[in-house]
Amino acid sequence: MGSHTLAVQLVGIEKRFPGVIANHDVNLNVREGTIHAIVGENGAGKSTLMKTLYGMHQPEAGTVHVMGELRHFRSPSDAIAAGIGMVHQHFMLADNLTVLENIVLGAEPVSRGVIRFDEARARLTEIMRSINAHIDLDVPVSQLGVGQRQRVEILKVLFRGARILILDEPTAVLVPQEVDELFDNLRQLVNDGATVIFISHKLDEVLAVSDDITVIRGGTTVAEVKPGEVNRPKLGELMVGSELPSPHGRTSEIGDVVRLKVVDITVKGAGSRPAVDHVSFEIRSGEVLGIAGVEGNGQFELCQAILGLEQHTDGTVELNGDDITRASVQHRLEGGLSYIPFDRHREGLLLSSPLWENTLLGRDGDQQFVKGPFVATAAVKKDARQVIADFDVRTPSELVPAFALSGGNQQKLLVGRELASLPSVLIAAHPTRGVDIGAQAAIWDRMRAARDEGLAVLLVSADLEELIGLSDRILVMFDGQMTAQLTPAEATPELLGSYMTGAKQEAA
Amino acid sequence: MTDTSIDERPRHLRIANPKPARNRQDALVILASSLAAVLLSLIVAGLVLWVSGKDATALFEKMWENLTSSNKLYEMVDRATPMIIAGVAVAIGFKMNLFNIGVEGQYLMGVFFAAVIGTQFELPAVLHVALIMVVALVAGSLWAAVAAVLKVTRGVNEVIATIMLNALALNLIDFLFTEYFRFESASLDVKTKPLPTTAWFPELVSGRLSAYILVALAVALIYWLIVFKSRFGYRLRASGVNAGAARTGGIAAKKMILASMLLSGAIAGLTGLKYLLGESYAYGPTRPEGFGFNGIAVALLGRNHPAGIVISALLFGFLDSLSGPLQIAKIPSSIVLVIKAIILLGVVIVNEVVSVKVARRTADRTAAQLEVAGAAA
Numbered sequence: 001m002g003s004h005t006l007a008v009q010l011v012g013i014e015k016r017f018p019g020v021i022a023n024h025d026v027n028l029n030v031r032e033g034t035i036h037a038i039v040g041e042n043g044a045g046k047s048t049l050m051k052t053l054y055g056m057h058q059p060e061a062g063t064v065h066v067m068g069e070l071r072h073f074r075s076p077s078d079a080i081a082a083g084i085g086m087v088h089q090h091f092m093l094a095d096n097l098t099v100l101e102n103i104v105l106g107a108e109p110v111s112r113g114v115i116r117f118d119e120a121r122a123r124l125t126e127i128m129r130s131i132n133a134h135i136d137l138d139v140p141v142s143q144l145g146v147g148q149r150q151r152v153e154i155l156k157v158l159f160r161g162a163r164i165l166i167l168d169e170p171t172a173v174l175v176p177q178e179v180d181e182l183f184d185n186l187r188q189l190v191n192d193g194a195t196v197i198f199i200s201h202k203l204d205e206v207l208a209v210s211d212d213i214t215v216i217r218g219g220t221t222v223a224e225v226k227p228g229e230v231n232r233p234k235l236g237e238l239m240v241g242s243e244l245p246s247p248h249g250r251t252s253e254i255g256d257v258v259r260l261k262v263v264d265i266t267v268k269g270a271g272s273r274p275a276v277d278h279v280s281f282e283i284r285s286g287e288v289l290g291i292a293g294v295e296g297n298g299q300f301e302l303c304q305a306i307l308g309l310e311q312h313t314d315g316t317v318e319l320n321g322d323d324i325t326r327a328s329v330q331h332r333l334e335g336g337l338s339y340i341p342f343d344r345h346r347e348g349l350l351l352s353s354p355l356w357e358n359t360l361l362g363r364d365g366d367q368q369f370v371k372g373p374f375v376a377t378a379a380v381k382k383d384a385r386q387v388i389a390d391f392d393v394r395t396p397s398e399l400v401p402a403f404a405l406s407g408g409n410q411q412k413l414l415v416g417r418e419l420a421s422l423p424s425v426l427i428a429a430h431p432t433r434g435v436d437i438g439a440q441a442a443i444w445d446r447m448r449a450a451r452d453e454g455l456a457v458l459l460v461s462a463d464l465e466e467l468i469g470l471s472d473r474i475l476v477m478f479d480g481q482m483t484a485q486l487t488p489a490e491a492t493p494e495l496l497g498s499y500m501t502g503a504k505q506e507a508a
Numbered sequence: 509m510t511d512t513s514i515d516e517r518p519r520h521l522r523i524a525n526p527k528p529a530r531n532r533q534d535a536l537v538i539l540a541s542s543l544a545a546v547l548l549s550l551i552v553a554g555l556v557l558w559v560s561g562k563d564a565t566a567l568f569e570k571m572w573e574n575l576t577s578s579n580k581l582y583e584m585v586d587r588a589t590p591m592i593i594a595g596v597a598v599a600i601g602f603k604m605n606l607f608n609i610g611v612e613g614q615y616l617m618g619v620f621f622a623a624v625i626g627t628q629f630e631l632p633a634v635l636h637v638a639l640i641m642v643v644a645l646v647a648g649s650l651w652a653a654v655a656a657v658l659k660v661t662r663g664v665n666e667v668i669a670t671i672m673l674n675a676l677a678l679n680l681i682d683f684l685f686t687e688y689f690r691f692e693s694a695s696l697d698v699k700t701k702p703l704p705t706t707a708w709f710p711e712l713v714s715g716r717l718s719a720y721i722l723v724a725l726a727v728a729l730i731y732w733l734i735v736f737k738s739r740f741g742y743r744l745r746a747s748g749v750n751a752g753a754a755r756t757g758g759i760a761a762k763k764m765i766l767a768s769m770l771l772s773g774a775i776a777g778l779t780g781l782k783y784l785l786g787e788s789y790a791y792g793p794t795r796p797e798g799f800g801f802n803g804i805a806v807a808l809l810g811r812n813h814p815a816g817i818v819i820s821a822l823l824f825g826f827l828d829s830l831s832g833p834l835q836i837a838k839i840p841s842s843i844v845l846v847i848k849a850i851i852l853l854g855v856v857i858v859n860e861v862v863s864v865k866v867a868r869r870t871a872d873r874t875a876a877q878l879e880v881a882g883a884a885a
Contacts, residue, residue, distance in 0.1 A: 346752045350749040353745070357746070370739050403867065
């Protein structure tokens with residue numbers, strides 16, 4: 001296998017978006033017939049780079065070579081024609097169609113207007129054998145689990161003749177056993193001469209499976225290493241940089257007052273199992289309680305229930321000693337609760353509205369922002385300017401619409417809004433997701449400062465460094481239940497990882 | 509990132525704040541594109557007449573005659589009056605992402621119950637008119653409430669519900685009218701019992717222009733105050749822009765749906781009163797028709813802005829005022845419908861294109877300003 005030829009070569013790629021330079025001076029060399037990992041933090045620019053390679057947008061500078069040829073992809077179909085296939089993090093499958101129908105969709109082998117399913121089936125059987133995957137082609141996709149759906153996505157790409165596969169965080173949704181199967185398939189694939197590029201920020205699996213590793217930090221490629229040359233801490237350092245924000249060292253004390261008390265909360269799930277299953281905890285003033293867990297294990301429903309957006313079937317919620325189990329969202333917000341939501345675009349911001357209308361959201365009950373039945377526009381704008389200044393939101397003014405800001409600045413505005421109302425309890429869901437390292441450090445600083453002033457924080461995060469760095473206690477949520485409790489001192493990413501995937505904590 | 513740099517930044521950025529210029533620029537782009545749609549529709553209308561062998565130049569001659577005749581201009585304003593109100597009613601829904609197609613039914617309910625209940629009282633003039641307006645407000649509001657309650661409790665799409673309610677309103681009113689409220693008079697003109705003169709609305713220009721235009725303008729002003737300036741309006745617009753974020757911000761979605769539909773229906777209820785209090789003084793089969801649908805067009809054309817709605821309604825009123833003269837000139841007056849339809853299509857298309865462009869320009873400009881500011885700092 002010609003492992004010396006380069007399947008993909010990117011030279012000096014630069015990609016800008018309004019307000020941010022997502023990639024600059026990116027160089028990537030992927031040898032043919034290898035598994036090449038691209039690692040970097042959330043927001044480091046990995047996905048942007050892969051979208052460039054896949055033709056979803058065009059770089060401002062730099063060149064793309066595929067199999068030694070200079071290419072200019074104007075759309076993904078150009079990339080597909082060049083033998084590149086991409087498996088997205090979010091699957092794009094039609095639930096009601098069978099596996100076979102899903103795979104041929106858009107690339108149907110046709111003769112005289114009739115789809116040649118037999119021909120497709122024969123080709124797919126061949127492909128499945130070569131990568132050692134086995135899926136019943138005739139069941140509807142709705143009956144498949146997540147791991148199998150991902151397999152279908154991969155087959156879809158291979159069926160279109162891709163020899164270079166891009167996988168965007170393929171293991172984010174998988175349980176460990178499925179991860180092993182996936183890697184087994186990928187290994188078979190490269191043994192057959194295909195090339196795999198996979199994006200991840202999970203260092204252990206990167207070290208275990210890849211032939212080469214390229215590290216991206218702050219939008220640029222900072223290192224190319226081989227798994228044998230580095231260990232996990234070294235790779236982590238490359239990924240985060242030397243300026244790793246120091247997580248520890250709090251000077252304030254946890255207070256005595258219980259700010260948020262949750263007793264036996266149960267939230268109905270989609271199926272027969274509850275999404276949140278008898279969860280109880282307390283958070284005191286000045287305390288940060290971290291919730292670790294793989295996404296989709298009930299964290300979202302738990303936060304929604306505390307905020308009052310989810311009708312929980314059982315349990316009580318107390319805010320500053322008041323029972324708010326049946327209170328409206330507005331009542332809870334006015335009672336000192338604040339919420340940094342999971343998805344800032346869907347739950348947090350009014351994208352087409354100016355920033356000052358965004359900073360008012362959830363705070364229009366505050367008397368300083370209203371004059372009789374009217375909005376006190378001048379006071380709101382003044383407050384918005386304050387939030388913008390305090391949280392270093394990069395914007396020309398408070399009058400621009402929120403969509404014009406970069407993601408990191410949107411998030412800073414959001415965090416600023418939630419802390420500006422001086423809440424007593426903050427629910428922070430992924431407070432630094434998708435923001436650059438500078439913004440991340442700024443947000444952490446503000447949250448620590450608010451905590452030192454007595455803020456109680458419920459921190460839900462997928463970023464284990466963030467969890468360990470900020471939390472005073474960490475609970476692990478798995479399948480709707482709190483399955484483990486740790487102190488940040490005893491919590492290592494490895495230990496948390498095993499609890500997050502279902503390992504049971506020994507009764508202490 | 510020291511404290512001083514944080515404090516410095518907004519001040520020097522405020523000096524470079526280009527917002528007024530940008531606003532004016534974008535407004536001009538929108539205005540120009542809307543005008544382009546109107547011009548295009550006139551050209552197409554001329555072509556349609558020419559192809560079908562009619563005298564196309566007569567259309568433009570009649571337009572000019574109407575524009576230069578004060579009587580015809582009064583007619584334009586008079587015809588625009590109900591469309592302003594209906595446009596505002598539809599726009600309230602649009603601002604909240606609700607499509608109230610039921611304005612037609614809501615104002616018919618308003619007219620009918622105002623006519624029926626208005627004859628039950630003897631009151632001094634101003635009070636009598638006020639009472640009738642309240643009846644129309646409540647009737648329109650209650651009819652819209654049916655759709656709102658269906659949406660909030662059962663998740664029924666308000667488009668379906670209000671379309672059905674339009675049909676229901678017509679039939680219900682016909683039934684009530686023929687069975688209970690027909691006023692037997694000597695003439696062949698079948699109507700409900702006529703309203704006493706205390707309920708008649710005054711005229712600004714005798715026989716030409718009802719003073720009801722002042723009500724319509726007041727409605728537009730109140731709409732602006734409520735939707736664009738009040739806290740309730742902020743919550744309504746926030747729910748329209750992003751229902752998920754509004755919910756998370758403590759704005760109860762169901763309450764807002766109820767409130768906005770009730771408000772929209774109440775305003776809709778006022779639409780038909782120019783006819784009732786200014787023309788016929790009773791409900792009859794010559795009832796007003798089509799203002800609900802014209803209201804949708806007016807709200808779209810006016811981009812849900814009060815001034816835009818008034819201007820669009822005047823434009824539509826002007827086009828409607830052409831139908832008489834056109835018929836006299838042997839030009840089918842349905843050409844007016846063609847013009848309206850093309851304006852609307854044109855504006856919808858232009859809106860889409862322009863709003864995407866304006867959004868991209870805003871984003872680019874914001875980024876550019878940041879770079880300039882960063883270089884200056």
